[in-house]
Amino acid sequence: TNGSGVASFKAAETVIELASMFKEKPDPSNLVFGTAFTDHMLTIEWSASDGWQKPHIGPFKNLSMHPASSSLQYAVELFEGLKAYRGVDNNIRLFRPLNNMERMLRSACRVGLPSFDKEELLECIKKLVEIEKAWVPDSSSASLYIRPTLIGTEPSLGIKKPSQALLYVILSPVGSYFSTRSFLSLWADPKYTRAWRGGTGDCKMGGNYGASIYAQYEALEMGCQQVLWLYGDNHQITEVGTMNLFLYWINENGDDRQRKRSAKIETLRSRSIPSHLVGVYLARNISGKGPVLGSARDSRRVQNGPCLIRRLKELNRRVMVDLEVCWGEFKVTERYLTMGDLTAALKENRVKEMFGAGTACIVCPVGCILYKGDYGRIESDWTYLVQ
Numbered sequence: 001t002n003g004s005g006v007a008s009f010k011a012a013e014t015v016i017e018l019a020s021m022f023k024e025k026p027d028p029s030n031l032v033f034g035t036a037f038t039d040h041m042l043t044i045e046w047s048a049s050d051g052w053q054k055p056h057i058g059p060f061k062n063l064s065m066h067p068a069s070s071s072l073q074y075a076v077e078l079f080e081g082l083k084a085y086r087g088v089d090n091n092i093r094l095f096r097p098l099n100n101m102e103r104m105l106r107s108a109c110r111v112g113l114p115s116f117d118k119e120e121l122l123e124c125i126k127k128l129v130e131i132e133k134a135w136v137p138d139s140s141s142a143s144l145y146i147r148p149t150l151i152g153t154e155p156s157l158g159i160k161k162p163s164q165a166l167l168y169v170i171l172s173p174v175g176s177y178f179s180t181r182s183f184l185s186l187w188a189d190p191k192y193t194r195a196w197r198g199g200t201g202d203c204k205m206g207g208n209y210g211a212s213i214y215a216q217y218e219a220l221e222m223g224c225q226q227v228l229w230l231y232g233d234n235h236q237i238t239e240v241g242t243m244n245l246f247l248y249w250i251n252e253n254g255d256d257r258q259r260k261r262s263a264k265i266e267t268l269r270s271r272s273i274p275s276h277l278v279g280v281y282l283a284r285n286i287s288g289k290g291p292v293l294g295s296a297r298d299s300r301r302v303q304n305g306p307c308l309i310r311r312l313k314e315l316n317r318r319v320m321v322d323l324e325v326c327w328g329e330f331k332v333t334e335r336y337l338t339m340g341d342l343t344a345a346l347k348e349n350r351v352k353e354m355f356g357a358g359t360a361c362i363v364c365p366v367g368c369i370l371y372k373g374d375y376g377r378i379e380s381d382w383t384y385l386v387q
C-alpha cells in the first residue's frame with residue numbers, strides 16, 4: 001500500500017520500453033474521432049493474489065485475452081476520457097485530470113474492479129503523454145484524447161468481482177467530435193431510457209454506451225443527430241449523447257423570483273447581473289447521487305461578447321476556471337427541467353441558447369429538438385458557426 005493506505009501501483013516504478021517503429025502522425029485538420037492511436041500505451045496488471053504490478057509503458061499493441069473474460073462477457077469494464085492540449089506557449093496541459101481519476105475510481109467501485117491511487121495513475125498518464133508529446137496536435141481545433149480503461153480479465157464465467165484485471169491507457173489525436181460544424185438537432189422520445197435512479201448512469205461503464213447505440217440510430221432515422229435522453233413520466237431532460245446540457249434562458253419565474261433563490265445564486269447576484277439574463281441551466285442526472293458524468297461542465301470562463309456559446313467555444317484551448325467563481329454576469333443554477341418546461345419557454349421566447357458540454361465535443365450548440373412530432377427551434381446568433 002502507499003501512504004494513503006490504498007493498495008496501488010506506483011508511477012515511480014514504471015518500466016519503460018520504447019517502441020522501435022513509429023507511425024506517421026495524421027494531419028490534424030483531418031482527424032476522425034478515435035481512429036488514430038499513438039506509438040505507446042500504458043498497461044498495469046492486477047490480480048487478487050498479487051495486487052497491482054509495476055506500470056509498464058511499451059509499444060502500442062493488441063491485447064490477448066481469454067474469451068471468458070468478464071469484461072467481454074458481462075461488461076465488467078469502465079473507461080475515462082480526458083484531453084491533453086498544446087497551448088500557444090507550446091506547453092502541454094491536461095484538462096482537470098483528477099476529476100477523471102476520481103470518476104474512474106467511482107466506476108471501478110461500482111462494477112467490482114480494483115481500486116488504485118488516483119494520483120499515481122495520473123502520474124503514469126503524465127509519463128505516457130510526455131513520451132508521446134509529439135502527438136499532441138499543434139492546432140487550436142485538435143488535441144490528444146486520453147482513454148484510460150480498466151477491464152476484468154479473469155478467465156472464468158462466474159458473475160463476480162474478477163480476480164484479475166488490466167488497466168491500460170491509450171492515446172488518440174482528435175479533432176472535432178462531430179463531422180458537421182452546424183448546431184445539433186436532438187431527438188427527444190421517452191421510449192428509451194439511458195439511466196435511472198439506482199443505476200449506473202453516473203459511472204463511465206461500457207455497458208451504458210453499448211446500450212445507447214440502438215436509440216442513436218433511431219434518432220438518425222428521424223433526421224436528428226443525437227438522442228436527448230428523457231427520464232420519468234414527466235420527461236425530465238437528462239443528457240445528450242456524451243454531453244451535459246446547458247440552457248441559457250429566462251426562467252419560468254422571471255427575474256424577481258429567481259433572485260430569491262439559493263445562496264449560490266445570491267453570491268452571483270451580488271456582482272451586478274443584467275436583468276435580462278436569468279439563468280444557465282445544467283441538467284442533473286437522475287441516477288446516483290450527483291450529476292451523471294461531467295468534468296467539462298464544471299468550468300467555463302466567460303469573456304465579453306454577444307453570444308455565450310461563441311465565447312465558450314473560443315475558450316477551447318485555454319485554461320478554464322470554475323464557472324461559479326468567474327461568471328459574474330449570469331445566475332447559474334443546477335436543476336431538473338422537463339420537456340414541458342422547455343416547450344413552454346420556447347413558446348414564450350424565453351430560450352436564448354442551448355448547448356452541450358463534454359470532453360470530446362467541448363461545447364456544442366443545439367439548434368432544434370424533435371419532441372412529440374414537433375420541432376422546437378432555438379434561434380440565436382449562430383452565424384459564426386457557418387462561416
Ligand code: PMP
Nearest residue numbers: 242243244293294295296358359
Ligand atoms: N454525459 C455522458 C453520458 C458522457 O459520456 C460524457 C462524457 N464523459 C459527459 C456527459 C460529459 O462528461 P465530461 O465533461 O467529463 O466529458
